[in-house]
Amino acid sequence: MVVTERDKTLVLNPAWDAAGLITGIVTDVTSGELLMVAHLNAEALALTQSTGIAHFWSRSRSRIWKKGEESGNVMRVRDLRIDCDQDALWIIVEPAGPACHTGERSCFFRRVEGSTLIV
């Protein structure tokens, strides 16, 4: 694959998709565990950077979503990294509680074995 300017630049230049979003991948700073995947628009990214608390764009509710706004399980941002083509953001956090709305610590609480899921 060709290496582009966006792959090499030292200037943040997110490659927003047609809906104005990039993918956010959230991991736990202590355990390293993958906690959740959500999406950010420019406002969510700006809020995440200015407050140090993870914000997303809720596609189902079509509004800015401060993670933990209802549950109290906010996520303090410890590090932010971006991938080569700048369409995915790695958000390394200190979570105040479970990441998943099911109450599980991580949204990825099921292993895939063939067509079966194992908790």
Add this chain to the structure above:
Amino acid sequence: MVVTERDKTLVLNPAWDAAGLITGIVTDVTSGELLMVAHLNAEALALTQSTGIAHFWSRSRSRIWKKGEESGNVMRVRDLRIDCDQDALWIIVEPAGPACHTGERSCFFRRVEGSTLIV
């Protein structure tokens, strides 16, 4: 948020998006590092499961993409997990070499500090 049937089921039932894709998050089984993010359609998921080697759907080339098919840096799948709403797959791999087409070990080789990226 409401807990749905898809959140609880023990049957694999990916929530394909309008383009027939789910998001794949790839981490290194040894270091735990986030290596890359790519997308899978049903065929890529089936190939990943049947061969034990990570396959994706290349959106830029509109074809199945066996990661490492050109570079030799294939990824052996050690574990597969899926998130609550089944639109993201966590692929834990043993990589044969750098994940990124730039030659970096991880696509997330730049830290975000304000509007600056730091290698």
